[in-house]
Amino acid sequence: MSAENRRKKAEHIRHLLDTEGDSVRQNTRVFNEGRYESTADLDDYERLKDEARAIKEDAIERLPELIDEVTEAVEANGGTVYLADDAADANRYITEVVDGRTAVKSKSMTSEEIEVNEALEADGADVWETDLAEFVLQIADEAPSHIVAPAIHKSREEIAALFDEVFEPADPPETAEELTRFAREHLGEKIRDADVGMTGANFVTADTGTLALVTSEGNARKCVQATDTHVAVAGVEKVIPSVEDLRPFVELIGRSGTGQDITSYVSLLTPPTDSPTFGEEALGSGDERDFHLVLIDNGRMEMRDDEDLRETLYCIRCSACANSCANFQHVGGHAFGGETYSGGIATGWEAGVHGEESAAEFNDLCTGCSRCVNQCPVKIDIPWINTVVRDRINRGEDGDLDFLVEGLTPDEEPGGVDLQKRLFGNFDALARLGSAFAPVSNWVAGTGPARSVLERTLGVDSRRELPRFERESLVDWFADRGPRVDPDAARERVTLYPDAYTNYVRTERGKAAVRVLEALDVHVDVPAAGESGRAPLSQGMIATARSNAEAVYDALAPAVAAGRDVVVIEPSDLAMFRREYERLLDGDEYEALEGHSYELFEYVYGLLENGAEIDALPDGDGERVAYHSHCQQRTLDLEPYTTAVLDDAGFDVATSDVECCGMAGSFGYKSEYYDLSVDVGETLADQFTTDDTADRTVVASGTSCLEQLDALLTRRPAHPIRLLDARR
Amino acid sequence: MTAESLATFESSLDEVGVECVRATAGGFEEAVAPLLEEPAVGAPLPFEGVSLPDEVNTDPTVADLEAASTGVTAAGYGIADYGSVVIQGGPAGEEPVSLYADEHVAVVAADDVLSDMGAAFDRLAADVRDGAGQSIIATGPSATADMGALVKGAHGPMDVTVVLLEGR
Numbered sequence: 072m073s074a075e076n077r078r079k080k081a082e083h084i085r086h087l088l089d090t091e092g093d094s095v096r097q098n099t100r101v102f103n104e105g106r107y108e109s110t111a112d113l114d115d116y117e118r119l120k121d122e123a124r125a126i127k128e129d130a131i132e133r134l135p136e137l138i139d140e141v142t143e144a145v146e147a148n149g150g151t152v153y154l155a156d157d158a159a160d161a162n163r164y165i166t167e168v169v170d171g172r173t174a175v176k177s178k179s180m181t182s183e184e185i186e187v188n189e190a191l192e193a194d195g196a197d198v199w200e201t202d203l204a205e206f207v208l209q210i211a212d213e214a215p216s217h218i219v220a221p222a223i224h225k226s227r228e229e230i231a232a233l234f235d236e237v238f239e240p241a242d243p244p245e246t247a248e249e250l251t252r253f254a255r256e257h258l259g260e261k262i263r264d265a266d267v268g269m270t271g272a273n274f275v276t277a278d279t280g281t282l283a284l285v286t287s288e289g290n291a292r293k294c295v296q297a298t299d300t301h302v303a304v305a306g307v308e309k310v311i312p313s314v315e316d317l318r319p320f321v322e323l324i325g326r327s328g329t330g331q332d333i334t335s336y337v338s339l340l341t342p343p344t345d346s347p348t349f350g351e352e353a354l355g356s357g358d359e360r361d362f363h364l365v366l367i368d369n370g371r372m373e374m375r376d377d378e379d380l381r382e383t384l385y386c387i388r389c390s391a392c393a394n395s396c397a398n399f400q401h402v403g404g405h406a407f408g409g410e411t412y413s414g415g416i417a418t419g420w421e422a423g424v425h426g427e428e429s430a431a432e433f434n435d436l437c438t439g440c441s442r443c444v445n446q447c448p449v450k451i452d453i454p455w456i457n458t459v460v461r462d463r464i465n466r467g468e469d470g471d472l473d474f475l476v477e478g479l480t481p482d483e484e485p486g487g488v489d490l491q492k493r494l495f496g497n498f499d500a501l502a503r504l505g506s507a508f509a510p511v512s513n514w515v516a517g518t519g520p521a522r523s524v525l526e527r528t529l530g531v532d533s534r535r536e537l538p539r540f541e542r543e544s545l546v547d548w549f550a551d552r553g554p555r556v557d558p559d560a561a562r563e564r565v566t567l568y569p570d571a572y573t574n575y576v577r578t579e580r581g582k583a584a585v586r587v588l589e590a591l592d593v594h595v596d597v598p599a600a601g602e603s604g605r606a607p608l609s610q611g612m613i614a615t616a617r618s619n620a621e622a623v624y625d626a627l628a629p630a631v632a633a634g635r636d637v638v639v640i641e642p643s644d645l646a647m648f649r650r651e652y653e654r655l656l657d658g659d660e661y662e663a664l665e666g667h668s669y670e671l672f673e674y675v676y677g678l679l680e681n682g683a684e685i686d687a688l689p690d691g692d693g694e695r696v697a698y699h700s701h702c703q704q705r706t707l708d709l710e711p712y713t714t715a716v717l718d719d720a721g722f723d724v725a726t727s728d729v730e731c732c733g734m735a736g737s738f739g740y741k742s743e744y745y746d747l748s749v750d751v752g753e754t755l756a757d758q759f760t761t762d763d764t765a766d767r768t769v770v771a772s773g774t775s776c777l778e779q780l781d782a783l784l785t786r787r788p789a790h791p792i793r794l795l796d797a798r799r
Numbered sequence: 800m801t802a803e804s805l806a807t808f809e810s811s812l813d814e815v816g817v818e819c820v821r822a823t824a825g826g827f828e829e830a831v832a833p834l835l836e837e838p839a840v841g842a843p844l845p846f847e848g849v850s851l852p853d854e855v856n857t858d859p860t861v862a863d864l865e866a867a868s869t870g871v872t873a874a875g876y877g878i879a880d881y882g883s884v885v886i887q888g889g890p891a892g893e894e895p896v897s898l899y900a901d902e903h904v905a906v907v908a909a910d911d912v913l914s915d916m917g918a919a920f921d922r923l924a925a926d927v928r929d930g931a932g933q934s935i936i937a938t939g940p941s942a943t944a945d946m947g948a949l950v951k952g953a954h955g956p957m958d959v960t961v962v963l964l965e966g967r
Contacts, residue, residue, distance in 0.1 A: 098944075201954070202945070203943050203945035203946060203953060204943075207945065220944065220945065222945055225947075226947060227946060227948065228947075230946055230947060246948075247946040247947045247948035247949075247950050248946075248950050250946040250947070251943060251945075251946050251950045251952070254946070255953065255954055258954070259865070259954075263861065263865075279927050279928065281927055287941065287942050287943060287953065288941055288942070288943050288953035288954045288955065289898055289941035289953055289954035289955025289956075290953070290954040292894065292898055292954075292955065293898060293954055293955075296894050296895055296898065313924070314923060314924035314927050314928075315920055315921070315924050317920065317923075318916055318917060318919075318920040321916060321920075321936070322916050329944070332881060332938075333881050333883065333936070334938070335938055335939055335940065335941050335942050335955070336935055336936070336937055336938075336941070336955070337935070337936040338933070338934075338935045338936075339923060339933070339934045339935070339936070340933055341927055341931070341932050341933070342932065344888065344932030344933045345889060345932055346889060346890070346892070346893070346895070346932070346933055347895065349861050349895075351861075352860050352861055352862065353860050353861070354859070354860070354861065354864075354892060354895065356890070357890065
């Protein structure tokens with residue numbers, strides 16, 4: 072990306088933070104908290120997710136067969152099915168059916184995807200959005216900022232001003248209730264006078280030709296009820312085998328989306344139905360109803376054949392990935408979205424239906440923090456889809472190698488990968504050099520001219536403090552020092568993995584980890600092992616990540632083969648071992664390493680549970696501590712080990728509950744994202760500057776979190792292992 | 800239906816803001832009378848020995864529906880865990896009657912209160928295969944958060960009351 076494009080992007084994000092950030096933040100947080108509460112009430116949440124996932128896997132596997140089956144079922148009921156290749160094909164068919172008549176619509180993202188309103192209007196038909204949020208957007212002529220609550224970026228005051236301006240009512244509505252009444256009455260007339268009702272479909276069952284519509288306002292029911300022609304638009308992926316298969320989705324979709332146990336209405340329609348329709352004055356017989364199901368391919372069958380994008384088709388568009396995403400919570404879908412879709416999974420949808428260019432607009436906003444992974448009701452590995460598409464975008468771009476970066480980037484990537492991405496993706500090489508030439512490298516990198524060059528050429532924001540490399544790496548320190556516990560007398564023997572940050576930058580936490588483990592009678596070894604691949608992976612450089620992963624495996628394999636456990640300090644690297652290595656290493660290798668790897672506090676907790684004495688460590692003596700766990704650590708459910716151990720050691724621990732610190736590795740260094748990163752980070756900083764937390768010692772597990780907290784607080788944060796180090 | 804399901808149903812209804820009134824077939828008219836605010840519309844009830852009071856208009860025009868304060872229909876079954884009622888729309892007009900009035904009064908037989916969503920879907924699937932063209936799982940009043948705060952009563956009813964018909 073050129074410096075000019077970075078500047079424009081930063082400006083766009085700043086503009087959205089100023090204008091829409093507050094509304095988006097308030098609304099997504101309500102949804103996010105609601106989801107945590109509502110899913111916690113569900114006894115069989117995990118089983119329902121597994122069931123939903125299995126149904127989708129099966130449905131997409133058998134999709135061509137199910138499309139035939141649903142076509143037969145709908146036609147047997149007396150309806151029509153049209154299978155549209157693409158948006159133009161769908162619009163041509165729908166335009167013919169509508170034939171210039173007035174249509175009322177309920178909310179449908181798929182109809183946004185094909186832009187059917189524009190096609191119908193060009194043909195002379197009137198089209199009215201009846202979902203209140205879509206109605207607001209229609210009269211404001213704006214795009215959705217959220218896939219479930221499309222006007223999430225607009226405040227009540229803005230909507231009131233809009234109604235006032237457009238309708239000039241004698242008695243302008245102001246409260247949410249008045250605005251709702253006003254819109255209901257206005258749209259009620261449109262619904263009564265319309266001839267065609269258009270809906271989407273959350274699910275379509277192949278066995279019976281039944282549509283399931285998940286709604287709350289009642290407008291979808293009215294659009295179908297009041298008209299005698301019903302056009303339902305749905306992507307082909309919405310077809311599932313049977314009516315019974317709807318059950319897990321009905322229990323999960325509202326909870327996962329807006330945090331409601333169930334939405335007001337789940338309509339199961341097997342059209343054409345015999346419910347009476349509206350005539351001029353009297354109700355008319357429903358027997359003459361006309362039903363058209365338009366199933367849209369528009370790239371989906373190709374996604375089905377694409378090993379990495381296929382999972383996207385399991386998406387039920389609940390918005391959990393958007394609501395649980397720290398970046399999305401702050402900037403919304405107008406930045407974190409493409410032509411139609413927004414949020415984490417949007418990268419898959421946009422790449423599949425509109426092409427990689429649309430995904431490229433916002434794909435970098437996924438930092439791979441993984442908070443969405445456990446929230447997705449169909450267990451899609453959303454960060455992986457973002458990584459794969461990033462890799463494809465990287466490879467699709469032409470460009471030449473730059474002398475400045477080439478020497479620092481011994482990677483596996485082709486020319487054309489953005490220089491900024493290559494720089495951050497090769498952090499290991501950079502850190503090795505930085506360390507070798509420290510402290511001179513730190514002085515040079517810190518000077519004004521150097522920072523200015525870094526910002527101009529590589530987009531490294533000069534407002535960020537750069538990491539300071541240590542001259543002596545952790546591995547070198549340990550090689551000189553040697554282990555201090557007799558291996559034969561040791562309680563356990565472990566290998567401490569020296570991640571690139573701990574090895575070259577934050578050596579103190581590595582040394583503290585060694586001393587704490589030794590205090591618990593553990594024999595520690597610290598072999599040179601290289602960077603885990605997290606750095607290149609986060610830039611979408613999968614080949615480099617794989618090569619790093621293989622090198623790490625080779626370095627750690629002897630210890631694992633000897634039955635020793637691997638202890639990992641940096642949560643994002645442990646997450647590599649536990650999650651991403653499954654995709655980067657051979658199955659046996661992945662399982663061997665994954666089965667023997669532990670986060671540092673997880674391991675210490677295990678030692679204490681198995682006979683080690685907490686008294687061997689310094690007493691916390693009630694010291695008040697504020698602890699921020701790391702996003703990927705929380706996804707792996709590893710936060711409780713740190714709090715439990717600190718508690719046990721006598722510390723008084725308060726914790727943060729933000730989804731992510733906003734730094735996310737390289738993200739917060741990038742000049743185009745610096746403002747967003749800080750905006751996200753401020754939420755965390757706010758939690759650590761309350762009356763209860765302002766005087767607490769701040770600790771955080773992740774390197775990035777420490778950098779962010781260091782930048783935003785006046786207290787200097789440290790890794791929690793430092794609290795347990797007798798040398799503290 | 801068990802006593803436990805009914806208790807769960809009542810507490811779930813309470814959580815979603817729905818009043819629940821218990822009535823026997825014989826006491827139905829007396830129980831439903833205070834719930835009717837005129838003009839009232841309705842769809843004939845399928846329960847033996849139970850009929851709608853005379854003031855309930857069971858053959859409404861479009862204008863009657865839009866003006867209605869109360870709409871009374873039967874619900875095919877209730878779902879205890881969620882406080883939901885399943886409205887099965889047919890030629891008698893259950894769908895528009897339950898949708899247009901300010902308040903929907905849903906009459907459900909205690910025998911038809913099912914414990915959970917699993918049981919409900921067994922029943923829903925059987926009904927669909929038997930030709931039920933329209934089943935709405937309705938939980939509480941219609942609602943929206945699109946206008947800057949949660950509002951009960953969006954396009955559909957703003958109030959829902961369930962009459963639980965016992966001892967059939």
